[in-house]
Amino acid sequence: MSEHGLPPVFLERRSYRRRRMMDALRLLPILGLFLWMLPLFWPTAADGPGAPDKMAMSTAVTYVFAVWLTLIGSALALWSFLRSSPEMGEDANAEPR
Amino acid sequence: MASVNLLVGVSLIYVTFLFAIAFFAERAAAKGRGAWLRSPLVYTLSLSIYCTAWTFYGAVGYAARSGMEFVTIYLGPSLVMIGWWWALRKLVRVGRVQRATSVADLISSRYGKSNLLAIVVTVMAVIGVTPYIALQLQSVTLSLSIFSAPDAGGEVDQAIAAFWVAFGLAIFTVLFGTRNLNANERHDGVVIAIAVEAVVKLIALLAVGIFVVWGIAGGIAPMMERIDASPIGEWDMDRSRWVALTALSAAAFLALPRMFQVMVVENEDERHLQIASWAFPLYLMLMSLFVVPIAVIGLDLMPAGSNPDLFVLTVPLAEGQVGLATLSFLGGFSSATSMVIVATLALSTMVSNHVVMPVWLSARAEGAQVSGDVRNVVIMARRASILMIIGLGYFYYRFSGGGAALAAIGLISFVGVAQFLPAMFGGIFWRGATRWGALAGLVVGFAIWVFCSLLPSFGPGVVLSVGIFENGLLGIGWLRPQALFGIEGIDPTVHAVAWSLVLNTTAFIAVSLVTFPGPLERLQGAQFVNVFDHSTQARGWEAARATSEDLMVMTQRILGADEAQTLFRAEAKRQGLDGSLPEPTQGFLQNLERELAASVGAATAHAMISQLVGGASVSVQDLMAVADESAQILEYSNQLEAKSHELTRTAGKLREANQKLTALSVQKDAFLSQISHELRTPMTSIRSFSEILRDTEGMGQVEKTRYASIIHGEAIRLTRLLDDLLDLSVLENGQVSLRYEAGRLSDLLEQSIVTAQAASTRSMDIRRRHVNEALVLTTDLDRLGQVFINLITNAQKYCDADDPELVISVQQDGDELSVAFRDNGTPIPDAARSVIFEKFARIGDQDGSGAGLGLAICREIMARLGGDITHVPAAQGNTFVVHLPRRAALAAQ
Structure with missing residues (x-):
């Protein structure tokens, strides 16, 4: 009985995982947008003399590039995960638009 | 350096x-x-x-x-x-x-x-x-x-x-x-x-x-x-x-x-x-x-x-x-x-x-x-x-x-x-986007860009005068290139981006909402938006009007001779033709249009093919014709399917009828040999005994009487057989005349049993429920009695049980009255059941006395009386049920 039962469960898990990875892929740009728009909350000269200390440029540069690297790394990881499944395109199509 | x-x-x-x-x-x-x-x-x-x-x-x-x-x-x-x-x-x-x-x-x-x-x-x-x-x-x-x-x-x-x-x-x-x-x-x-x-x-x-x-x-x-x-x-x-x-x-x-x-x-x-x-x-x-x-x-x-x-x-x-x-x-x-x-x-x-x-x-x-x-x-x-x-x-x-x-x-x-973005992405994601909407969006966005971004970039006083910068176009304060609608203090680039894209998109959507797209536009819109559902192409051309030569000449001039010939030859091969010119089918024209579009653009390719083919573009009529065509094809195939089912059914019935015919033919052969035997046996004894009577000298009176009785008996048997055959033939041809009269069912049954038992040597236990039989029938009582006698005689003749028993039960069930005759003999085999009511059908060779006409006559009589007779299989014994229509039965007063 278990011999017949196990493989479908395994396949189901895999395709489930792939779908969630596709979700992650789709949400990644939204995360990127949020992280890159975060500097909008940093104080600027226009906030007047009462504003907190301004962000140092080195910190700003480090932050922007760290986000960049994170996004690239995540996109790369997701791509290499999804690449192994040949149905990547079809799977994407099967999802409701 | x-x-x-x-x-x-x-x-x-x-x-x-x-x-x-x-x-x-x-x-x-x-x-x-x-x-x-x-x-x-x-x-x-x-x-x-x-x-x-x-x-x-x-x-x-x-x-x-x-x-x-x-x-x-x-x-x-x-x-x-x-x-x-x-x-x-x-x-x-x-x-x-x-x-x-x-x-x-x-x-x-x-x-x-x-x-x-x-x-x-x-x-x-x-x-x-x-x-x-x-x-x-x-x-x-x-x-x-x-x-x-x-x-x-x-x-x-x-x-x-x-x-x-x-x-x-x-x-x-x-x-x-x-x-x-x-x-x-x-x-x-x-x-x-x-x-x-x-x-x-x-x-x-x-x-x-x-x-x-x-x-x-x-x-x-x-x-x-x-x-x-x-x-x-x-x-x-x-x-x-x-x-x-x-x-x-x-x-x-x-x-x-x-x-x-x-x-x-x-x-x-x-x-x-x-x-x-x-x-x-x-x-x-x-x-x-x-x-x-x-x-x-x-x-x-x-x-x-x-x-x-x-x-x-x-x-x-x-x-x-x-x-x-x-x-x-x-x-x-x-x-x-x-x-x-x-x-x-x-x-x-x-x-x-x-x-x-x-x-x-x-x-x-x-x-x-x-x-x-x-x-x-x-x-x-x-x-x-x-x-x-x-x-x-x-x-x-x-x-x-x-x-x-x-x-x-x-x-x-x-x-x-x-500024292209709204028209581009609106077109890809929104089927409602129309040509006029796209045009309006593009023109509005472009105008704002020129006024707010391009011209001011040359600096005040070069293309746009300082006056326009300060007081707006034509002196209207709302139309200042860097402060549209009088909103000041926005960064000039942000100002241009925001206003141009917002107004572009607004114009695009608003005009799209109020205009109506043409058929080709709607077709293309569906193809763009649903590109992942069907990557098939728009219906293009009425193929018959373009000749392959014209198309070839035109294609050569755009793609070059070699490529055009390769393309046409490949298509001809695909169509299974020998030469280098394919039939200008619709699919080929669409393919060709796309090939040409890759060289000279979709609009030009469309225009060029339309000049050759004649049709300017796809009209609603064309689309409807296609829809009709496919609907007809669908209907036709449904009809075919139905016909094929019908044929299958007919073939099944024919097979069944054929099997029955074959079985009947076998029965008929069996009957012929039987009837010859039946006729010959009495004939033989009649001939033999009459010869004895004629030729034997000095025969005693007793012997003469005995032999004459034998001859008489045999003649009666022959007459009965011939009567049966005649009876059946009359019944089958519908020439019988029925005499309707009223009578009690119990009396009829009683009479039938007495008659049947008088003719038989075997004793049989017959059980009845007299209460249920208290009914008055209006029917041809003689004929019905004939059926009952036949059934009882059959039971007596063929029931092989040690203690033969016949149960006669009467049931009044809503519409009809049924009289069941159930014996306790060996059940009739399934294979034989379908033919027992046929003429000359005899089961096995238990007894040579019957000609196999009794049940056939019963069936014919019941059919004339408006009822029928059926055999109900049971684990033990055989049950014959006589159904009578309601109008025949009237409850006893």
């Missing part, structure tokens, strides 16, 4: 090198060995034409002026690429399925192959990209002048330098961009040259960056300290610009004609896009990595007032690194040339396909069937367009004086091309 001549020499060698690469790549592709030319790596690198001289020189200048703001130009495209699934995936698929050759082609194709729209987009693209090309010329000439400046008397005349740069670029583009006509055959040579240039500019910028960080600043930590100590050491960002420029760069990345060229037209495999989704952001990140350090060091080292746009060159030069400076120059040169080549190529395709060709075609009264080679016309149109576009760029450069910061020019161009 490197001389200008040396640089010119290096540049020429570099260009020759690119030429060679492009040439060999095209050779390899032609020989079919060009698979590596189409790798994901090359695709990603070719996308890098996004990074132009603006990136190479301008980004550092931008950073030196505004800090981290420069990075927004790369954040937008990075987000678009990382989010490829949302928009790019569909754009690339649509572009490939529709074989779009340019942004204009895509938009025109989406909105019903409208050429008007294509022309508007083309004109906007040319105007929008011209400043950008000027920017490239400016950056190359500026960089040349840097090298020459210190040499006394060696001052380069910038105007002349710019002219020669423009001229060289035009030659290169003409040579490589217009070698093959079909835009969808792709420019292998150009793409590989761009990929090489992408590597050169990346290496150059990284080299300068590494030199600055480790060579000058002395490592990362000291570099960070210097950044914080510099004039741009604190985060001081205009928030609206941060948002607007990120959005703008994302929009421009999607809408720039040159990006469309490399991203969609030159795309070989959609999976390359998935790889580029992370590889291209990586490239962008590397390109921007050292921008801030170079800017900071430049601000630190260079004298006040030096142009920050050229720090990439001047910093290594000031440090005496001539080799590095030369590499850097080559990087900038690469950025500029690759951008100009691709942008010009994309624009020239648009100009020749959507402006020159339609004009040329309509100017020739004969239409597409003129003699002469359209192919040459197309190529000439493209070459002229290339020269014109680069010429425009040159004049813009001269006119604007070459003084503005590079980044400012680049942004103006971005805002211009971003």
Whole structure:
């Protein structure tokens, strides 16, 4: 009985995982947008003399590039995960638009 | 110090090198060995034409002026690429399925192959990209002048330098961009040259960056300290610009004609896009990595007032690194040339396909069937367009004086091309978008761009008077180019981006909502929006009206003789024809239109085929005809199916009837032999005994009487047999006359039992329920009695049980009255049951006395009386049920 039962469960898990990875892929740009728009909350000269200390440029540069690297790394990881499944395109199509 | 001549020499060698690469790549592709030319790596690198001289020189200048703001130009495209699934995936698929050759082609194709729209987009693209090309010329000439400046008397005349740069670029583009006509055959040579240039500019910028960080600043930590100590050491960002420029760069990345060229037209495999989704952001990140350090060091080292746009060159030069400076120059040169080549190529395709060709075609009264080679016309149109576009760029450069910061020019161009975005994406994602909506959006957006961004860029008092800047157009305060609707204080770029895109989109949507699309437009709209559901093509042509010869002549003139013949032969082969001319089927015409569209654009191809084929476009009637046709086919196939089912059923019945006939035939044979036997046996004994009576002398009276009785008995038997046969024959022919009379069922049964038992020697136990039999019947009682007698006699004759028993039960069940005769003998086998009511049927050979007519007569009688008789199988014994219609039975009073 278990011999017949196990493989479908395994396949189901895999395709489930792939779908969630596709979700992650789709949400990644939204995360990127949020992280890159975060500097909008940093104080600027226009906030007047009462504003907190301004962000140092080195910190700003480090932050922007760290986000960049994170996004690239995540996109790369997701791509290499999804690449192994040949149905990547079809799977994407099967999802409701 | 490197001389200008040396640089010119290096540049020429570099260009020759690119030429060679492009040439060999095209050779390899032609020989079919060009698979590596189409790798994901090359695709990603070719996308890098996004990074132009603006990136190479301008980004550092931008950073030196505004800090981290420069990075927004790369954040937008990075987000678009990382989010490829949302928009790019569909754009690339649509572009490939529709074989779009340019942004204009895509938009025109989406909105019903409208050429008007294509022309508007083309004109906007040319105007929008011209400043950008000027920017490239400016950056190359500026960089040349840097090298020459210190040499006394060696001052380069910038105007002349710019002219020669423009001229060289035009030659290169003409040579490589217009070698093959079909835009969808792709420019292998150009793409590989761009990929090489992408590597050169990346290496150059990284080299300068590494030199600055480790060579000058002395490592990362000291570099960070210097950044914080510099004039741009604190985060001081205009928030609206941060948002607007990120959005703008994302929009421009999607809408720039040159990006469309490399991203969609030159795309070989959609999976390359998935790889580029992370590889291209990586490239962008590397390109921007050292921008801030170079800017900071430049601000630190260079004298006040030096142009920050050229720090990439001047910093290594000031440090005496001539080799590095030369590499850097080559990087900038690469950025500029690759951008100009691709942008010009994309624009020239648009100009020749959507402006020159339609004009040329309509100017020739004969239409597409003129003699002469359209192919040459197309190529000439493209070459002229290339020269014109680069010429425009040159004049813009001269006119604007070459003084503005590079980044400012680049942004103006971005805002211009971003106006395509609503029409493009509205068309891909919204079926309700119409041609007039797209046109309205484009025109409104473009007008605002010209008024708020392009014209003010020349400065107050040049094109727009100072009065207009201060008091608005025609003195209306609401129409000030940098404060529309009287809202002041917005950054000019943000102002232009926000108003142009918002009003563009509003006009697009509003007009789309109130207008109605044509049939072709709706068809194309459905195909674009649902591109993943069905990648089939729009219905095109009434094929019968075009002859293959005409099509061949026209195709030859566009694709060239060889390719046209190959195409037609392949189609003929596919259709299973011998010659080289296929039947002009509808599928072939659609295919052909797409092939032609790849060369001359969708609208022109559509127009050319429509001239030959006769139909202007698809009308609603056509669509309805198709729908009718398919409905008819569907109905016809349903009918066929139903008929086939019916035939199957009939065949089944026939088989059944045949089996029955065969069985009956066997019965008949059996009966004939039986009846002969039945007739012969009495005849034989009658003959024998009558001979004995005649011939025997001295016979006693007793014996005479005995023999005469035998003869009499046998004669009676013969008569009975003949009576039965006659009876059945009368019944079957319906000649019987029935005598209806009323009588009690119990009396009838009683009488029948007495009669049956009198004739039989075997005793049988008969059980009845007299209460149920208290009924009055109105029927032919004699005939019914005959049936009862027959059934009882049968039971007596054939019941083989040790204690034979017959149960007669009467049931009145709603509509009918049934009388059941159940014995306890051996049940009749299933196989025999279907024939027991047939004539001459006899089961087994238990007893030779019956002729097998009894049950057949019973059935006929019951049928005449309006009832029937059935045999009900049971585990033990046989049950015969006589059904009588209701009207026959009246409950006893």
